[in-house]
Amino acid sequence: MRSYVIYVGKRVLQFALVVFVGISITFLITHLTPIDPVEHSVAQVSAFGFSSPESIELLRQSLRELYGVGDNLWEEYLIFWQRLAVLDFGPSLSAFPTPVSELIGRAIPWTIGLLTVSTILSWFIGNVIGGLAGYYNRNRILRIIGMIMMGLHPVPYYIIAFVLLIVFTFMLPILPSSGGYEMNMNPGWTLRFFGSVLLHSILPAFSLILVGVGSWFMGMRALVSNIVTDDYVTYASLAGVPERRLVTSYVMRNAFLPQITGLAMSIGAIFNGAVITEQVFGYPGIGRLLVEAVHAADYSLVLGITSIAIIAVSAAVFIIDIIYPLIDPRVQVSQ
Amino acid sequence: MIAVFRDLFRYNGEFAIGFMIMVIILGIAVASFFSPYEPIDSYLVALDAPPSTEYVFGTNSRGQDIFWQLTFAIRNTLAFGFIVALISRILSLAIGLVSGYVGGAVDRILMSINDTFIVIPLFPLLVLLYFVLRDDMTWFVLALVMAGLGWAYDARLIRSVMISLRTREFTNTSVFSGMSMPRIVTQEHLPYVLPIVFSTFMNNMNWSIGLEVTLAVLGFTDVDTPTIGGMIFWANQHSAMVSGIWWWYFFPTLFVTLTFIGLFLLSISMNEYIDPRSRLDRMGNS
Numbered sequence: 001m002r003s004y005v006i007y008v009g010k011r012v013l014q015f016a017l018v019v020f021v022g023i024s025i026t027f028l029i030t031h032l033t034p035i036d037p038v039e040h041s042v043a044q045v046s047a048f049g050f051s052s053p054e055s056i057e058l059l060r061q062s063l064r065e066l067y068g069v070g071d072n073l074w075e076e077y078l079i080f081w082q083r084l085a086v087l088d089f090g091p092s093l094s095a096f097p098t099p100v101s102e103l104i105g106r107a108i109p110w111t112i113g114l115l116t117v118s119t120i121l122s123w124f125i126g127n128v129i130g131g132l133a134g135y136y137n138r139n140r141i142l143r144i145i146g147m148i149m150m151g152l153h154p155v156p157y158y159i160i161a162f163v164l165l166i167v168f169t170f171m172l173p174i175l176p177s178s179g180g181y182e183m184n185m186n187p188g189w190t191l192r193f194f195g196s197v198l199l200h201s202i203l204p205a206f207s208l209i210l211v212g213v214g215s216w217f218m219g220m221r222a223l224v225s226n227i228v229t230d231d232y233v234t235y236a237s238l239a240g241v242p243e244r245r246l247v248t249s250y251v252m253r254n255a256f257l258p259q260i261t262g263l264a265m266s267i268g269a270i271f272n273g274a275v276i277t278e279q280v281f282g283y284p285g286i287g288r289l290l291v292e293a294v295h296a297a298d299y300s301l302v303l304g305i306t307s308i309a310i311i312a313v314s315a316a317v318f319i320i321d322i323i324y325p326l327i328d329p330r331v332q333v334s335q
Numbered sequence: 336m337i338a339v340f341r342d343l344f345r346y347n348g349e350f351a352i353g354f355m356i357m358v359i360i361l362g363i364a365v366a367s368f369f370s371p372y373e374p375i376d377s378y379l380v381a382l383d384a385p386p387s388t389e390y391v392f393g394t395n396s397r398g399q400d401i402f403w404q405l406t407f408a409i410r411n412t413l414a415f416g417f418i419v420a421l422i423s424r425i426l427s428l429a430i431g432l433v434s435g436y437v438g439g440a441v442d443r444i445l446m447s448i449n450d451t452f453i454v455i456p457l458f459p460l461l462v463l464l465y466f467v468l469r470d471d472m473t474w475f476v477l478a479l480v481m482a483g484l485g486w487a488y489d490a491r492l493i494r495s496v497m498i499s500l501r502t503r504e505f506t507n508t509s510v511f512s513g514m515s516m517p518r519i520v521t522q523e524h525l526p527y528v529l530p531i532v533f534s535t536f537m538n539n540m541n542w543s544i545g546l547e548v549t550l551a552v553l554g555f556t557d558v559d560t561p562t563i564g565g566m567i568f569w570a571n572q573h574s575a576m577v578s579g580i581w582w583w584y585f586f587p588t589l590f591v592t593l594t595f596i597g598l599f600l601l602s603i604s605m606n607e608y609i610d611p612r613s614r615l616d617r618m619g620n621s
Contacts (some may be wrong), residue, residue: 006459017447022455029464154599155592156545158552158567164587166576172415265453265488272458290459291553306459313456332467 008322016317022310027080029301055097063299064089089304094296100304104286107264108308109179111285113178117210119263126166126216127259131252133217134224146217157273161207161280162320168203176200177284204281208273219262223255248278264320268313273290343608353600360594364413367406372399372560374407386582393582396573401586407561409590415478415547415562416540422482424536427490428528432520434490435497446494452487460484461546465555474560477550481543488533497534498529500524530609538600541595548591563591 032212042060083089085212089100133142152160166284169177181196227233228251236250237243275287293301343350372379378398386393392401420590434445464480465472476618500506509519544563551564554572558565570576 014447014450018451018454021448021451022460025460026453028465029460030467134501150599150603151596154342154541155596156548158564159588159592162584170576231605266453268456271456272546272549275458279553290462291558294462294553294555302463306463309456309459314454317454 004325007325010299011318011321014321015314016127018314019311019318022314023081023084023307024077025308026310027077031076058091059091059126081203084307086306090300092298092301094258094293094301096126096300100300103289103301104304104308107284107286108287108312109272110283111278111287112312114204114208114278114283114285115270117201118205119212119267119270122209122212123216123259123263126213127220127256129213130217130220131224131239131255134221134255135228136249137221137225138181144295146221149214149217152210155211157207157211157276158280159237160211161204161277164203164207164210165280175203177203180284200283204277204283207277207280208270211273212270216259220259223258223296224251225249227255254289260320260324260327264317265326267320271309271313271329339608343604347604347607349600350604353597354495356593357599357601360409360413360590360597363590364410364587367403367410370406370428372403374404375559383578383580392586393580394578395570395583396575396580397569401566401582404561404566405563405586408563408566408587409594410561411474411549412544412563412591413540413594415474415542418475418478418541419482421483422479422537423486423539424489426482426486427493427535428532430486431490431493432497432528434521435494436501438498442494446491448516449487449490452569453491454482455484455564457481457484457546458549461550462555464493465550470557473557474562477547477556478543481546485539485542487531492535493528493531496528497524500527504554523605530605534602534605534609537598537605541602544591544594563587 042056042063082198087101091097092100092103095103129142129145129149132148133139136142165177168175176199178202233246233250237246241250275290276287277283278285278287279291286309290302290305291307292298293305344354367374368494376399380390380394380400382394382398383396384390384394390400390402394400395404430445430449434442434449461477461480462596464471464477467588468476500601505523506519509523514523547562548564548567551558551562552567552571554568558566566587567584570580570587572578573583575581575583
């Protein structure tokens with residue numbers, strides 16, 4: 001138990017480091033540029049015909065506070081952290097005066113839901129099929145599946161999502177092309193709403209799974225084909241362990257473990273994919289909100305989403321990290 | 336070197352296919368130097384002409400010949416990926432080598448930083464960078480930033496290889512026979528590490544091109560420099576799908592996908608080449 005506490009302590013430190021570095025980079029990007037982002041945003045907003053002087057003043061003040069009211073960079077940096085600690089990013093410019101945190105709060109469940117389901121599914125499908133392909137490496141069907149997955153793997157999210165969109169909504173219109181649920185429907189805990197959400201998530205989730213599954217497949221296949229030649233597997237099979245049990249409890253179980261670490265390492269990349277997927281399918285998550293915020297020159301919203309995304313992604317990695325020793329008992333002893 | 340190449344070509348189907356795809360792609364990129372048009376000029380040819388003998392890939396709504404646009408786009412996209420991969424390889428090689436060799440506290444510190452960069456989601460940061468810089472965000476700035484953020488995963492890989500090499504028998508032999516450390520690293524260890532660097536080079540190119548296409552499609556890059564993503568961006572801007580100008584999407588998408596598959600095949604064939612077991616397995620089978 002004590003070793004687990006030490007392990008978690010180390011992970012907490014790593015989590016803090018990620019958030020610290022990520023937020024600091026965010027701060028540096030916004031502060032070490034030659035352009036004054038505040039006046040830039042104010043000018044852009046007033047160019048859109050957003051011209052009540054009081055609201056502009058309010059805007060300028062909150063932006064100044066967020067991005068530079070102090071006398072020096074160091075002071076600005078501390079103020080930035082203070083506002084971040086209470087998740088106060090000021091009012092949104094494009095949806096004035098709704099606070100940025102409220103907009104993000106509305107969008108983030110969509111992203112978390114979509115990402116959790118599609119990540120777990122692609123991880124599971126990829127690993128199971130990859131494990132089987134590694135074990136039965138002469139099986140013709142598994143080889144063909146492997147070739148398809150490897151062909152899909154290098155193609156970027158955008159292309160896959162775009163092709164799916166054209167095929168399933170334009171050429172063969174059976175699925176909704178955009179939105180998180182049917183238009184003119186009141187969100188609520190009803191069966192119809194739930195069904196609509198499910199239907200609208202099929203395409204985005206499917207595109208994420210198609211792209212994601214390949215790397216798990218390849219990783220797992222390579223791991224399993226190494227493990228199969230290990231002495232303990234040969235011994236177990238000579239000792240008459242049934243093949244089914246051999247594949248699941250002897251080979252796959254051991255190969256799953258490094259794949260969990262792999263999952264933690266790729267959460268950031270998966271999030272990148274989700275941004276573009278949401279944009280293509282008009283899914284109301286924070287990826288789409290981010291793109292809209294850039295187009296509307298909504299500085300506080302862009303900064304808020306970036307900060308929240310960094311915290312959320314590192315939190316996800318942290319959660320996987322602290323669950324890991326519960327699945328792999330060896331970590332407790334060695335760490 | 337030539338013998339290695341010949342063996343790869345003969346015994347490794349992935350390498351042969353990947354190599355041929357990349358030769359075609361590079362050929363198209365080189366063709367850009369013979370283009371009759373300037374890359375950013377528009378309204379030079381008939382609008383929206385479908386593919387024909389005169390315009391092989393058709394023309395777009397901006398009066399550009401898609402074939403010649405594509406040659407520039409592929410050249411820029413490849414150059415972009417190449418620069419990012421080159422700079423980030425230098426970083427990951429340096430950090431991986433130092434971390435693997437020195438070990439101890441240095442290793443722990445470097446790997447904490449390394450893991451931090453693996454975790455941080457890059458896409459929002461790049462979007463933020465574009466948001467702040469806007470028109471100052473040139474192609475080269477983007478390449479530099481992406482190289483500065485994209486080295487971490489491979490540094491970890493190189494480090495683990497270095498650690499295993501350091502504990503191998505022949506390293507001890509070299510040390511005892513009086514070779515200096517820099518000579519051991521460059522002469523004994525680098526041959527093991529270089530194939531990995533090449534393989535990650537291709538992967539990193541794919542990664543950076545993928546991100547660049549994504550950013551460009553959203554319009555978050557310098558869209559006046561023709562790139563593959565930029566072409567799709569302009570097609571979207573002119574709602575090419577609605578007006579049925581499919582060739583404006585089809586050819587950039589086709590060739591960028593081919594590029595990805597080509598680079599990917601080269602990278603996995605390199606991986607197989609590194610692993611002597613699978614190399615012998617292949618040579619024995621054919």
